[in-house]
Amino acid sequence: MLKNHIRDVFDRGAATYGQQVRFFDYFAKQLVAQIPLSKEAHVLDIATGRGAVLKHVASRIGSYGKMVGIDISQNMVTETTKELAELIPNAQFLCMDAEQVVFADNSFDAIFCGFGIFFFPNLAKALAEYMRVLKPGGYVAFSTWNTYHPCQTIFTEEYNKLHQDTHPLPHLTYEELIKQLTTAGFNNIKTIHDQIDYVYPSIDAWLTSLWSHFTRSRLEQLSPIQLTRLNQALHTRMASLLQPDGLHDIKTAIYTIATKAE
Ligand SMILES: C[S@@+](CC[C@H](N)C(=O)[O-])C[C@H]1O[C@@H](n2cnc3c(N)ncnc32)[C@H](O)[C@@H]1O
Structure with a gap:
């Protein structure tokens, strides 16, 4: 089952998740900036990972509000609790499936x-749950990847020459997300496009970082010989993206925001 595979991959990557790459922090900050938050807000962060989003929510709501971060990976929850429980005492981290949240109706002012x-096999079920637990007038805010990432594109081309990914994620476009949000009854849907020119210090730093997010799933499927071949091919092709300060990759994301009617 894809959901168990996703959980297991993130369990194995939890200790280093996002540690070599700071762009998750950048996109989390921009996502949180998209919606108004009162000092007393109750906020739910779905698929919280290492808490990138809640760190920025915490600086917006101070100690007055309450935050809950949920994730299907127990190791993510354990690592994030270790790192953030003392720093953000009004945040709680729980192991929970995004498609089956156990909170009462109308509990949260905002859901991020x-x-x-794009990891949730039944997005319609998940969105129905967020509609249920969101207060009237509350906001949902999602970030998804856009299509253009030169390093990732080259990675996929070279990977596909060696192996067929046995656990591909279904591709979720933001147009499809808007359709599903509309079906779930959300209003005022808007999208914001964003991008950063992210610089890795070297090709090897980029290759190491691949193990600290979901690309790990694809790498784990390769034999040692295939990994060596991939490494060599990527070094050759990446040379053209190298500049004096390092390896440049354009990361593009879309924030999708919506509200629940008053
Ligand atoms: C790419 S990480 C994003 C983490 C964080 N939100 C960030 O922006 O850095 C995706 C996270 O989704 C979690 N996840 C995947 N499927 C899930 C599900 N069905 N329910 C809850 N969490 C899930 C994974 O365990 C992982 O921590």
Whole structure:
């Protein structure tokens, strides 16, 4: 089952997740900036990972509000609790499936999900749950990847020459997300496009970083010989993206925001 595979991959990557790459932090900050938050807000962060989104929510709401971060990976929850429980005492981290949240109706002023919804096999079920637990007038805010990432594109081309990914994620476009949000009854849907020119210090730093997010799933399917071949091919092709300060990759994301009617 894809959901168990996703959980297991993130369990194995939890200790280093996002540690070599700071762009999750950048996109989390921008996502949180998209919606108004009162000092007393109750906020739910779905697929919280290492808490990138809640760190920025915490600086917006101070100690007055309440935050809950949920994730299907127990190791993510354990690592994030270790790192953030003392720093953000009004945040709680729980192991929970994004499609089956156990909170009461009308509990939250805002629900965030940073780079998570494309992992949920039944998005319609998940969105129905967010509609249920969101207060009238509350906001949902999601980030998803856009299509253009030169390093990732080259990676996929070279990977496909060696192996066929046995656990591909279904591709979720933002147009499809808008359709599903509309069906779930959300209003005022808008999208914001964003991008950063992210610089890795070297090709090897980029290759190492691949193990600290979901690309790990694809790498784990390769034999040692295939990994060596991939490494060599990527070094050759990446040389053209190298500049004096390092390896440049354009990361593009879309924030999708919507509200629940008053
Ligand atoms: C790419 S990470 C994003 C983490 C964080 N939101 C960020 O922006 O850095 C995706 C996270 O989604 C979690 N996840 C995947 N499927 C899930 C599900 N069905 N329910 C809850 N969490 C899930 C993974 O365990 C992982 O921590």
